[in-house]
Amino acid sequence: MRLAPLVLALAVACPSLSHAAQPAATGLSAQSLDAAAQLREQALADDTGWKVVESLTTEIGPRMAGSEADPKAVAWAQAKFKALGFDKVWTEPVTFPKWQRRSEHAAVLGEHAQPLTLTALGGSPAGNVQGEVVRFADLAALEAAPEGSLKGKIAFVDYQMVAARDGRDYGNGSRIRSRGPSAAIRKGAIGYLMRSAGTDSHRVAHTGITRFDEGLTPVPSAALSVPDANQLARLLALGKPVRVQLDLDCGWDGTATSYNVIGEITGSSLPDEVVVIGGHLDSWDQGTGAIDDGAGVGITMAAGHLIGQLKHAPKRSIRVIAFANEEQGLYGGKAYAEAHKDQVRLHQIGAESDFGAGRIYAFNTGSPAAEASRAATAKIAEVLAPLGIEYAPDKGGPGPDIGPSAAHGMAWAWLAQDGTDYFNLHHTPDDTLDKIDPKALAQNVAAYAVFAYLAADADGSFGSEKKEVTPPSE
Amino acid sequence: MRLAPLVLALAVACPSLSHAAQPAATGLSAQSLDAAAQLREQALADDTGWKVVESLTTEIGPRMAGSEADPKAVAWAQAKFKALGFDKVWTEPVTFPKWQRRSEHAAVLGEHAQPLTLTALGGSPAGNVQGEVVRFADLAALEAAPEGSLKGKIAFVDYQMVAARDGRDYGNGSRIRSRGPSAAIRKGAIGYLMRSAGTDSHRVAHTGITRFDEGLTPVPSAALSVPDANQLARLLALGKPVRVQLDLDCGWDGTATSYNVIGEITGSSLPDEVVVIGGHLDSWDQGTGAIDDGAGVGITMAAGHLIGQLKHAPKRSIRVIAFANEEQGLYGGKAYAEAHKDQVRLHQIGAESDFGAGRIYAFNTGSPAAEASRAATAKIAEVLAPLGIEYAPDKGGPGPDIGPSAAHGMAWAWLAQDGTDYFNLHHTPDDTLDKIDPKALAQNVAAYAVFAYLAADADGSFGSEKKEVTPPSE
Numbered sequence: 033m034r035l036a037p038l039v040l041a042l043a044v045a046c047p048s049l050s051h052a053a054q055p056a057a058t059g060l061s062a063q064s065l066d067a068a069a070q071l072r073e074q075a076l077a078d079d080t081g082w083k084v085v086e087s088l089t090t091e092i093g094p095r096m097a098g099s100e101a102d103p104k105a106v107a108w109a110q111a112k113f114k115a116l117g118f119d120k121v122w123t124e125p126v127t128f129p130k131w132q133r134r135s136e137h138a139a140v141l142g143e144h145a146q147p148l149t150l151t152a153l154g155g156s157p158a159g160n161v162q163g164e165v166v167r168f169a170d171l172a173a174l175e176a177a178p179e180g181s182l183k184g185k186i187a188f189v190d191y192q193m194v195a196a197r198d199g200r201d202y203g204n205g206s207r208i209r210s211r212g213p214s215a216a217i218r219k220g221a222i223g224y225l226m227r228s229a230g231t232d233s234h235r236v237a238h239t240g241i242t243r244f245d246e247g248l249t250p251v252p253s254a255a256l257s258v259p260d261a262n263q264l265a266r267l268l269a270l271g272k273p274v275r276v277q278l279d280l281d282c283g284w285d286g287t288a289t290s291y292n293v294i295g296e297i298t299g300s301s302l303p304d305e306v307v308v309i310g311g312h313l314d315s316w317d318q319g320t321g322a323i324d325d326g327a328g329v330g331i332t333m334a335a336g337h338l339i340g341q342l343k344h345a346p347k348r349s350i351r352v353i354a355f356a357n358e359e360q361g362l363y364g365g366k367a368y369a370e371a372h373k374d375q376v377r378l379h380q381i382g383a384e385s386d387f388g389a390g391r392i393y394a395f396n397t398g399s400p401a402a403e404a405s406r407a408a409t410a411k412i413a414e415v416l417a418p419l420g421i422e423y424a425p426d427k428g429g430p431g432p433d434i435g436p437s438a439a440h441g442m443a444w445a446w447l448a449q450d451g452t453d454y455f456n457l458h459h460t461p462d463d464t465l466d467k468i469d470p471k472a473l474a475q476n477v478a479a480y481a482v483f484a485y486l487a488a489d490a491d492g493s494f495g496s497e498k499k500e501v502t503p504p505s506e
Numbered sequence: 507m508r509l510a511p512l513v514l515a516l517a518v519a520c521p522s523l524s525h526a527a528q529p530a531a532t533g534l535s536a537q538s539l540d541a542a543a544q545l546r547e548q549a550l551a552d553d554t555g556w557k558v559v560e561s562l563t564t565e566i567g568p569r570m571a572g573s574e575a576d577p578k579a580v581a582w583a584q585a586k587f588k589a590l591g592f593d594k595v596w597t598e599p600v601t602f603p604k605w606q607r608r609s610e611h612a613a614v615l616g617e618h619a620q621p622l623t624l625t626a627l628g629g630s631p632a633g634n635v636q637g638e639v640v641r642f643a644d645l646a647a648l649e650a651a652p653e654g655s656l657k658g659k660i661a662f663v664d665y666q667m668v669a670a671r672d673g674r675d676y677g678n679g680s681r682i683r684s685r686g687p688s689a690a691i692r693k694g695a696i697g698y699l700m701r702s703a704g705t706d707s708h709r710v711a712h713t714g715i716t717r718f719d720e721g722l723t724p725v726p727s728a729a730l731s732v733p734d735a736n737q738l739a740r741l742l743a744l745g746k747p748v749r750v751q752l753d754l755d756c757g758w759d760g761t762a763t764s765y766n767v768i769g770e771i772t773g774s775s776l777p778d779e780v781v782v783i784g785g786h787l788d789s790w791d792q793g794t795g796a797i798d799d800g801a802g803v804g805i806t807m808a809a810g811h812l813i814g815q816l817k818h819a820p821k822r823s824i825r826v827i828a829f830a831n832e833e834q835g836l837y838g839g840k841a842y843a844e845a846h847k848d849q850v851r852l853h854q855i856g857a858e859s860d861f862g863a864g865r866i867y868a869f870n871t872g873s874p875a876a877e878a879s880r881a882a883t884a885k886i887a888e889v890l891a892p893l894g895i896e897y898a899p900d901k902g903g904p905g906p907d908i909g910p911s912a913a914h915g916m917a918w919a920w921l922a923q924d925g926t927d928y929f930n931l932h933h934t935p936d937d938t939l940d941k942i943d944p945k946a947l948a949q950n951v952a953a954y955a956v957f958a959y960l961a962a963d964a965d966g967s968f969g970s971e972k973k974e975v976t977p978p979s980e
Contacts, residue, residue, distance in 0.1 A: 090740045093620030100619070145574070146567030146794070149935060234708050235793075235935035259938040263794070266564045266939075319709075320620070320737070461623060461709035464733040465740075 055401070058408040058492030064346075067489075068415045068482045071338060075478035076419075081334035082470045084112060085327055085389075089320040089465045096317040097357035098130035098288035105313050106291045109329070109354040113295030116337040118352070120298070123291035126356035126367040130288040131155055133239075133317055134281040136254060138225075141275045144267055150225070150254040151237035151318065152282045153209060154360055155244070159252035161186065161223040162277045167268050171208050174215050183220035186276055187212070188227075190265055192258070195231040199387065199451035205229025206240065213253040214245040223278045224253040227261035232456035235259055239316050239459045241360045252280040290314070290356040292364045295333070297340040299348040299488060307488040308382035308442075309335060309480055310353035312364060312433055319463030323454065327468060327476070328385035329354050335480035339488075346489035348380050355433040358386065365433030369440055376441045376498040381487045383445035384431025385476065388457075389468040390450035392416075392479045394424040399443030399495030408494070412486045419475055419482075424448070443494035445487070447479050529878040532966030534885045538820075541963075542889045542956045545812060549952035550893075555808035556944045558586060559801055559863075563794040563939045570791040571831035572604035572762035579787050580765045583803070583828040587769030590811040592826070594772070597765035598845055600830035602837040604762040605629055607713075607791055608755040610728060612699075615749045618741055624699070624728040625711035625792065626756045627683060628834055629718070633726035635660065635697040636751045641742050645682050648689050657694035660750055661686070662701075664739055666732070669705040673861065673925035679703025680714065687727040688719040697752045698727040701735035706930035709733055713790050713933045715834050726754040764788070764830040766838045769807070771814040773823040773962060781962040782856035782916075783809060783954055784827035786838060786907055793937030797928065801942060801950070802859035803828050809954035813962075820963035822854050829907040832860065839907030843914055850915045850972040855961045857919035858905025859950065862931075863942040864924035866890075866953045868898040873917030873969030882968070886960045893949055893956075898922070913975040917968035919961070921953050 088108060095105040106123065113121040131154055138148040141162070163186045168174040170191045189212050193205040206229060213224040228238035237257040244250040256264060267274045293313060299305065311328020315321020336352040339345070355364030365384075372379070381397060395416050397409045406425070413423030428446025430438040438444045457463045487494065562582060569579040580597065587595040605628055612622040615636070637660045642648040644665045663686050667679040680703060687698040702712035711731040718724040730738060741748045767787060773779065785802020789795020810826040813819070829838030839858075846853070855871060869890050871883045880899070887897030902920025904912035912918045931937045961968065 086740070090737060091618050091744070093614075093618065093737070104617075140567075144565050144567065233940050235710055235938070236708065259936070259940055262940055263564060263567070263938070266560070270565070462733070464709070464737070466707050466733055466736055 055404040056492060058405040058490050058494065060408050060411050060486055060490055064486060064489040065411065065415060067342065068486050071485055072415065072419065072478045072482045075338050075481045076474050078334065078338060078474065078477065079470065080337055081330040081473045081477040084333050085322060085330035085468060086465060087112065088326045088329060089322045093320045094317045095313065095315050095321060097128060097290055097314040097360055099317065102290050102314065106293055109293035109313055112333060113293065116333060117340045118295030118297060118336065120296040123293050124367065124371055125289050125291055126363050127287055127289045128357050128360060128363040130285050131360065132282060132285055137279045138254065139277050140267060141277055148260045148264065149235045149237055149257045150260065151239045152280045153253045153255060154239055154241040156242065156253040156280055156282055157250045158281045158283045160279045161252055162275060163222050165264065165268065165274045165276050167265065171212055171215065174212060177219045180220045182216060185221055186223040186225060186278065187216035187221040188225040188264060190227050190261055192227060193229050193231050193455060195452055195455060197450050197452050198448065199454055202229060202455060209240050209242050213242050213251065214248055217248045217251055221251060223251050226255050228255040228258055230258055230455050230458065230460065233258055234462060236460040236462045239318065252278050254278065254280060292356050292368055293354040295336060295352045297336050297350040298345065300345040301347045303349050305348040305378050305380050306351040307348055307380045307484045308351045308353060309484050310355055310433065311385045312358035313354035314357050314359055316359055316459050318461040320465065322463050322465045322468055323388040323457050324459065324463055325386045327389035327473060331385045331473065331476040331480055334477040335484055338481050339485050346485050348488040350484050350488055358433055362432055362436060366436045369436035373440050376496050379437065379442045379496050381443040381445050381494040381496065382430065382434045382437055383447055383483065384434045385447065385480065386431050387449040387451050388454040389473050389476065390452065390454065391472045391475050392419065392421050392447045392449050394427065394448040395421050395446065396424045396428040397443060397445045397494055398429065400441050400497045400499055401495035404492060405494040408490055412483055415482050415486065416479055419479055421479060441497045441499040443496040445483055447483060530966060532879040532882040532964050532968065534882050534960055534964055538960060538963040539885065539889060542960050545959055546889060546893065546952045546956045549812050549955045550948050552808065552812060552948065552951065553944065554811055555804040555947045555951040558807050559796060559804035559942060560939055561586065562800045562803060563796045567794045568791045569787065569789050569795060571602060571764055571788040571834055573791065576764050576788065580767055583767035583787055586807060587767065590807060591814045592769030592771060592810065594770040597767050598841065599763050599765055600838050600841040601761055601763045602831050602834060604759050605834065606756060606759055611753045612728065613751050614741060615751055622734045622738065623709045623711055623731045624734065625713045626754045627727045627729060628713055628715040630716065630727040630754055630756055631724045632755045632757045634753045635726055636749060637696050639738065639742065639748045639750050641739065645686055645689065648686060651693045654694045656690060659695055660697040660699060660752065661690035661695040662699040662738060664701050664735055666701060667703050667705050667929060669926055669929060671924050671926050672922065673928055676703060676929060683714050683716050687716050687725065688722055691722045691725055695725060697725050700729050702729040702732055704732055704929050704932065704934065707732055708936060710934040710936045713792065726752050728752065728754060766830050766842055767828040769810060769826045771810050771824040772819065773821050774819040775821045777823050779822040779852050779854050780825040781822055781854045781958045782825045782827060783958050784829055784907065785859045786832035787828035788831045788833055790833055790933050792935040794939065796937050796939045796942055797862040797931050798933065798937055799860045801863035801947060805859045805947065805950040805954055808951040809958055812955050813959050820959050822962040824958050824962055832907055836906055836910060840910045843910035847914050850970050853911065853916045853970050855917040855919050855968040855970065856904065856908045856911055857921055857957065858908045859921065859954065860905050861923040861925050862928040863947050863950065864926065864928065865946045865949050866893065866895050866921045866923050868901065868922035869895050869920065870898045870902040871917060871919045871968055872903065874915050874971045874973055875969035878966060879968040882964055886957055889956050889960065890953055893953055895953060915971045915973040917970045919957055921957060
């Protein structure tokens with residue numbers, strides 16, 4: 033009975049230690065909750081998020097990491113943070129190998145000659161190969177093919193991704209993209225084709241990073257649009273050999289340096305502690321990166337901006353990060369985690385918006401020591417409830433660029449977006465501004481503003497605690 | 507009172523004269539109507555139409571007039587007619603100028619540099635031009651621009667087509683495509699861009715034939731995808747000059763000869779008289795020509811096939827035509843009209859299916875002397891009614907390739923398809939098999955089978971009557 037007041041006193045005196053052995057429950061004041069509810073309504077009526085996405089996708093457009101547009105995007109983000117009233121704006125360097133796409137063509141040869149719409153997978157080498165196509169229903173079927181059975185042939189993994197609100201089938205789609213080429217090479221293949229990891233029915237192929245296992249010689253690897261995969265499957269079903277010519281001009285070319293661009297709204301009483309929110313600034317090259325991830329940049333910049341406009345700043349600072357090169361291996365998120373690994377306990381919590389622009393439907397937080405903040409998380413969820421968001425205890429996890437920091441012990445928040453349509457557009461030329469519903473975007477801004485404000489103004493932590501980690505996987 | 511029996515006697519003795527000064531009403535026997543109703547139900551349960559479209563779009567794929575795939579499509583159509591049991595199969599030559607598309611690229615230059623997705627308009631010359639873009643809301647605005655005001659510039663007509671069941675706004679879209687380039691050249695433009703004549707929101711541009719008025723030097727002319735037109739309009743709205751580089755490699759190259767491919771089901775008592783139905787065999791090059799016009803070929807081949815399977819053939823023959831090169835100027839339809847202009851009265855009636863694969867919702871017929879067949883048309887509509895088709899007196903007109911024959915006096919039927927979604931796909935890479943609903947296609951087959959059977963088995967004509975004509979416009 034005597035211990036509790038002592039812990040409480042410690043917690044008040046040293047909030048950053050409040051996650052110690054027997055922490056007090058993290059608190060949210062009535063005043064803070066009221067302010068958050070007002071902020072929510074204000075954000076719903078505000079179009080800052082939309083304007084930011086419009087500006088980025090229009091004025092910069094595609095901005096693949098290492099491309100000519102990459103530094104333009106970095107300059108744009110710095111200027112936008114400043115224009116939106118962020119107190120501090122800076123950049124942190126991120127270096128990575130540079131991959132370039134120059135041209136890509138493919139065609140069925142022979143009796144049924146016709147072109148195929150496809151796109152090189154990120155990381156594919158250049159090459160001009162011609163061979164008979166061998167179809168596999170999924171990755172397991174390719175992996176089960178006899179050794180050497182694809183010698184001189186082109187593997188085709190024909191798995192159709194299924195749409196779901198939580199996008200869970202992207203597990204299959206992204207595995208086929210990342211592991212398929214190496215599996216095909218092991219069987220002797222000279223080229224790799226996959227049905228796009230997508231749920232649309234348009235002649236736009238879905239790119240995305242692939243990798244080749246060490247010791248293998250990479251082969252040209254590409255994704256067919258869904259209608260083209262259907263067409264190739266139908267041609268194969270005719271029962272005669274189908275030969276395809278695959279011509280890719282693309283490949284790795286040295287390294288490039290880009291930047292995580294960071295804007296901060298300074299906290300009132302604990303300015304060195306930060307709530308991190310963000311999206312990634314880079315995009316793939318064929319769309320204009322609207323849902324992936326102009327939306328995340330716009331949502332979190334707008335949320336930070338709206339908090340910055342309040343009369344009374346929350347206790348802690350709001351740090352908005354536009355991460356560099358997420359697409360090719362979380363380079364920005366890894367660089368941030370590495371640069372800030374000794375400041376884990378100064379990071380109250382972090383969340384990335386990187387699953388499109390659909391409405392948020394669920395919320396949760398997590399950390400190495402989450403117990404004390406469970407009630408606060410539920411309270412935040414109550415303020416989010418009018419947005420159609422439910423509290424989902426024990427669900428979720430950190431967004432991609434938050435992952436490396438979470439691996440170091442940083443608490444994370446999960447604001448789950450409806451991704452039913454996400455893989456209609458993801459990594460395709462169709463990822464353009466017109467696909468975003470401004471009202472859904474404003475709902476996202478409202479949710480991020482509420483969450484970030486309350487987390488920043490809380491009495492006590494969400495359980496960030498430094499831990500030793502094995503390097504996060506890509 | 508004595509005249510009527512005489513006319514009736516003449517009509518019975520000489521059916522092809524039954525449209526004379528005071529013709530008897532065209533009749534449909536109860537037996538014929540019963541057979542048509544049975545045919546309708548049989549067609550709804552039959553997948554021949556689907557299989558024909560699947561075969562054409564898969565085995566041949568894109569088949570632009572004059573391309574390497576064109577003779578393959580001709581051979582395919584002959585073989586398919588034979589396989590479907592048509593009694594007579596033949597070809598009639600169609601010669602036309604050959605246009606080729608090789609490559610097409612465009613990009614915004616300068617501060618907001620980014621690529622644009624577009625496609626050359628059919629008939630565009632090759633060229634590499636660079637200039638400031640001047641936007642016009644519609645064709646009238648371009649035509650109203652001061653003389654010389656576009657010197658060294660690129661015109662951009664930014665009209666957004668509106669979707670409608672009857673596709674009526676294609677009037678605007680196709681005018682902007684056919685007349686816009688000449689209007690731009692008259693003002694001094696070095697290049698022409700238009701927002702695609704389309705109602706979708708995908709990164710697929712809508713091609714289609716254009717032409718240049720005599721005495722003008724053609725300039726590179728292309729259509730931007732709808733999202734790219736949005737993007738260009740937003741960039742222009744920033745208020746600074748926008749320069750675009752337009753690189754098209756395409757153009758005319760001599761002439762080519764293709765063929766109208768014709769299959770006939772022989773009539774029982776008036777085999778020299780024919781009901782013509784058909785679609786066009788050619789397609790644009792970027793899709794696989796599923797809705798434009800694999801569907802029309804499949805619907806009418808299947809309708810002819812099903813009539814050919816009946817125990818009792820209708821009186822007249824069913825002639826199914828897969829027209830050559832509709833897309834670049836109705837060459838197949840014009841060649842047919844010219845070759846058969848002295849047989850107008852042997853043509854009972856004609857109809858082309860060339861508005862996609864949506865359900866038919868209305869029916870009508872017309873001719874130079876339609877009065878006597880009004881009641882028969884209404885009777886046919888009654889048999890069509892269970893398909894959700896209504897009789898629409900005084901509406902409609904001949905399909906594109908029927909137009910030139912109708913201009914010579916051939917009666918036409920109008921089976922109006924729901925085209926609400928048609929201009930989402932029309933003339934784009936997205937015109938692929940997966941866009942066709944097999945049930946809607948079967949409804950079309952049922953309607954064509956009913957109409958063709960009853961028109962072929964009618965007592966009396968639909969008013970075909972040779973007339974002197976001015977050449978039909980394209």
